[in-house]
Amino acid sequence: MKKEASAKTWNTLRNITLVIILFIFIRYLFDEDPFNDRIGWSVLILFWTFKGLFDAVEDKRSGNKKSMVANIVFVIAGLGILLWQGIQFFLYK
Template identity: 85%
Template sequence: MILFWIFKGLFDAVEDRRKDNKKSMIANIVFVIAGLGILVWQGIQFFLYK
């Protein structure tokens, strides 16, 4: 589910850049960074506590 959120956010950010909608593009990039952070955090927990 988080991977879908990341890909959708990236796709929307690229579309917003084409349409010159910078506020929405920045919001989508923040969501993508948050999703990547969650994936990295969960991956580290999985490998450390396995």
């Protein structure tokens, strides 16, 4: 019973986090300032990075090691892209 409640709480927090990130993406991508499109796409990459991280944690819990490793590689690639975009943003602003 307690394990089910924990899983339900985890899924709720995961979904709330991902929905908030999607709303931020939509807000920045579809506004009138063209500079914010770059921020919007970076937030979308952040969304996919968080989703990969949450999926990796779920795969670890279920014992699916191959999928977990693939998700970790995906998260590392996403963080690398975000780091690269952040450096470009601050250097060329």
